[in-house]
Amino acid sequence: xxxxxxxxxxxxxxxxxxxxxxxxxxxxxxxxxxxxxxxxxxxxxxxxxxxxxxxxxxxxxxxxxxxxxxxxxxxxxxxxxxxxxxxxxxxxxxxxxxxxxxxxxxxxxxxxxxxxxxxxxxxxxxxxxxxxxxxxxxxxxxxxxxxxxxxxxxxxxxxxxxxxxxxxxxxxxxxxxxxxxxxxxxxxxxxxxxxxxxxxxxxxxxxxxxxxxxxxxxxxxxxxxxxxxxxxxxxxxxxxxxxxxxxxxxxxxxxxxxxxxxxxxxxxxxxxxxxxxxxxxxxxxxxxxxxxxxxxxxxxxxxxxxxxxxxxxxxxxxxxxxxxxxxxxxxxxxxxxxxxxxxxxxxxxxxxxxxxxxxxxxxxxx
Numbered sequence: 099x100x101x102x103x104x105x106x107x108x109x110x111x112x113x114x115x116x117x118x119x120x121x122x123x124x125x126x127x128x129x130x131x132x133x134x135x136x137x138x139x140x141x142x143x144x145x146x147x148x149x150x151x152x153x154x155x156x157x158x159x160x161x162x163x164x165x166x167x168x169x170x171x172x173x174x175x176x177x178x179x180x181x182x183x184x185x186x187x188x189x190x191x192x193x194x195x196x197x198x199x200x201x202x203x204x205x206x207x208x209x210x211x212x213x214x215x216x217x218x219x220x221x222x223x224x225x226x227x228x229x230x231x232x233x234x235x236x237x238x239x240x241x242x243x244x245x246x247x248x249x250x251x252x253x254x255x256x257x258x259x260x261x262x263x264x265x266x267x268x269x270x271x272x273x274x275x276x277x278x279x280x281x282x283x284x285x286x287x288x289x290x291x292x293x294x295x296x297x298x299x300x301x302x303x304x305x306x307x308x309x310x311x312x313x314x315x316x317x318x319x320x321x322x323x324x325x326x327x328x329x330x331x332x333x334x335x336x337x338x339x340x341x342x343x344x345x346x347x348x349x350x351x352x353x354x355x356x357x358x359x360x361x362x363x364x365x366x367x368x369x370x371x372x373x374x375x376x377x378x379x380x381x382x383x384x385x386x387x388x389x390x391x392x393x394x395x396x397x398x399x400x401x402x403x404x405x406x407x408x409x410x411x412x413x414x415x416x417x418x419x420x421x422x423x424x425x426x427x428x429x430x431x432x433x434x435x436x437x438x439x440x441x442x443x444x445x446x447x448x449x450x451x452x453x454x455x456x457x458x459x460x461x462x463x464x
Contacts, residue, residue, distance in 0.1 A: 131427055134451065136424060155442065163374070164388060174309075179205040182302065196288065211263075227255070297312070320375075320376055323373055324393075334393055357374065406455060
């Protein structure tokens with residue numbers, strides 16, 4: 099049936115019920131999510147329509163975050179074996195490079211690792227010599243093939259044991275050719291950076307499961323881990339500009355860039371973690387600091403509507419979309435408040451839609 103016929107019937111039904119209604123309700127009829135308004139209805143003078151357009155907009159919002167060292171740029175250096183600290187090579191604030199010694203440890207366990215290396219090295223040499231002798235005998239026609247096969251197997255096993263022992267030393271950043279029986283273990287730094295913490299006491303006996311004896315970190319750049327609520331997820335992207343402030347220096351703004359947006363939503367807080375990379379050569383940001391975070395999304399074509407156009411039903415927001423003269427349909431939308439006058443619609447409207455910007459409250463059913 100044509101909408102105009104339906105509209106006329108609705109107006110006719112509405113006019114039959116006008117007797118006891120207030121003047122502003124005369125000429126208005128509701129049918130599910132649709133509102134029909136007659137030309138003569140007094141409410142028409144209170145309605146303002148708005149044509150939706152797309153315009154460049156930079157979404158901005160605030161949240162909080164915590165300063166963290168960038169993954170892979172901080173290392174806790176703990177003793178790999180039980181033993182006694184006999185020497186320290188570093189102090190707080192000292193710069194170290196990869197492979198620089200941090201402390202020296204005398205350890206019976208380390209002695210056994212070195213001993214195992216030399217034993218497997220000697221066995222490999224012996225088995226290699228025996229293998230070469232068997233090959234020479236076979237080559238000269240006086241050897242036994244079976245004995246040669248056994249020698250090859252023995253050498254292969256000895257070689258594998260040697261490789262394993264050598265790998266154990268290299269894992270400790272030790273060159274096997276430069277080690278010697280009875281020497282102390284020099285524990286080295288796995289990265290270049292600054293010694294930001296040290297708990298070493300010369301002569302102290304430590305366990306391999308103890309807390310790190312020193313922490314080395316490269317803090318010339320750091321992360322600020324910010325918590326972004328679910329409603330703002332669509333307003334951020336990598337490389338967005340972010341302004342960081344701390345209580346320690348509230349008058350100074352540090353500019354960072356979004357480097358990672360988590361794919362996992364915390365179900366309890368309804369938020370995701372966003373990592374912001376910040377230049378920290380001036381050392382204004384310390385790991386563990388709380389920070390205020392101001393996100394500035396890169397400009398994108400967006401839909402902004404007057405905030406007065408948004409109406410509420412239960413926990414949902416909706417607008418009244420004009421579908422024809424005097425015909426308005428309730429359309430649910432997802433929107434974020436930009437300020438007291440405008441709201442950003444992230445779902446539910448397209449450019450060219452015509453909505454009621456003012457007076458929509460008069461069209462709501464009693």
